Amino acid sequence: MHRVAVIAVPPATTFDLAIPELVLGQAEVDGRPGYEVRVCSPRPGPVAGYGRTSLHVAVAHGLEAVDVADTVIVTGTAARDDFDPRILTALRRAAAAGKRVASICTGAFVLAEAGLLDGREATTYWAKSAEFAGRFPAVTLRAGVLYVEDGNILTSAGLSAGIDLCLHLIRKDYGVATANAVARLVVAAPVRLGGQAQFIAAPVLPESGASLAATRAWALARLHEPLTRTALAAHARVSIRTLTRRFAAETGLTPLQWLLDQRVNRAQELLETTDLPMDRIAQLSGLATPDSLRRHLSRRTGLTPAAYRAAFTRSASGRDVAAGALRRAAAGRDAASPSVQHRAVARR
Known part of the structure; x- marks a missing residue:
């Protein structure tokens, strides 16, 4: 089971704080939970929330949860500075140990204060982007996107973009089929790529009165x-x-960009859940040819179709086929790059 520590930084945005448990907690792999999520703070007990209702959250775990976690997530906070030094120390220690570290919304301010974003690309809540850029010039801010992944550090935009970030984590850990299943359970949009806009002009154009x-x-x-x-x-x-x-x-997105995203998603699900040959998967997903499938999947994931199937297959009948592809990937003949090869082997 993948262990996740969620750090509550007071005053915490309670919506953000609930997202990892609600989304990651829905992921199941072979009938078992995919994640154990623990909310923690420097001092277990009530943590002040942020909002007009001034909610308080009861936090059961201390920062020792960070030391045993595989992923550490900092959620949104109304604070912009003067963060508890114990939180900053725990984050630096986690990053130095190679753990995956992520933020939701203004949690990016905490990661930046800890020095984890220097020299990296990152994003945060669009309304706080100007403030963030002014305070942390060493960070390359990508304002306006849903989430950014730079090495083992991930940052997301505000509020519901945290759902997109968590679905992306599930996709990386357990594949698109599992992530889309969770999206359906939490009544969210299917997995979206991080480069999409944080907000759109209008869900329905006023002159038409109808959506697409x-x-x-x-x-x-x-x-x-x-x-x-x-x-x-x-x-x-x-x-x-x-x-x-x-x-x-x-x-x-443009219509053709949207179509391509959906076709690659479909191809990923078919690779994960069936043992269909590559030419058939390319046809069923609308990518036409195995070469097109390979090109678009490699661009998105860094893996060839065979290596992707080896890393994420959920089909019992397909595991023998996947094992052969994994051996080829480990030998360097089928993986897109040495670093991607390592990730594929590790996931398996």
């Missing part, structure tokens, strides 16, 4: 077909120009 949700659902059922912007526009009964504008407003 039905067209997106129609397309998802036909990913194996050669869908075009013309076909999408015809289904939505709008012009291509209007289709493109509404897609950007509702998803932050």
Whole structure:
């Protein structure tokens, strides 16, 4: 089981604080919990919350939870400085030990104060981006994106972007099929890439009064077909120009970018849950050819299809096939790079 320590920094944003347990706690692998999540603070007991209702949270664990964790998450806080030095020390020790360290919302201020973001790319809640950039010039701020992964350090935007971050962690640890299953359980959007916008202009354009949700659902059922912007526009009964504008407003992506994301997601699920050959997976996901499948999957994950299947397969009948691919990856013949090869072997 993957152990996660969530550090509550007072006054804590209680919404952010609840996300890791609610999302990661839903992940199951072979019928068993995928994560053990512990909320901790320097002094166990009541921790002041942030908000108009002034909630307090009862925290059961001290910072010793960080020392035994595989992943450490700092959630949002109304504080911008004067952080408890014990928290900063625990974070530095975790990063030095090679643990995965992440932040949600303004938790990025805590990571930056600990010096963990110097020389790295990071993001935070969009409304606090200017303040963050002014205080931490050594950090390359990517304002406006959902989350950023730089080595073993991850940062996310505010509030519900923490859900996207946690789904991304599940995807990295257990694959897209598990992450999408959790997304359905928590009634969240399927796994989204970190580079998507933190916010969109409007979920529905005022002049139309209708969204493209039905067209997106129609397309998802036909990913194996050669869908075009013309076909999408015809289904939505709008012009291509209007289709493109509404897609950007509702998803932050162009129609073709959205289609490619969904097709790669479908390919990942098929690799994880079936032992279908690569040409069949490419056809069913709409990526057409094994070469196209390899190119797009490698761009997203750093793994070839065979190495990805070896790392994340959930199909009992596919494990023997995956084992052979894993051996080739370990020998350096099938992995995209030595560092990716190491991660694939470690996950298996």
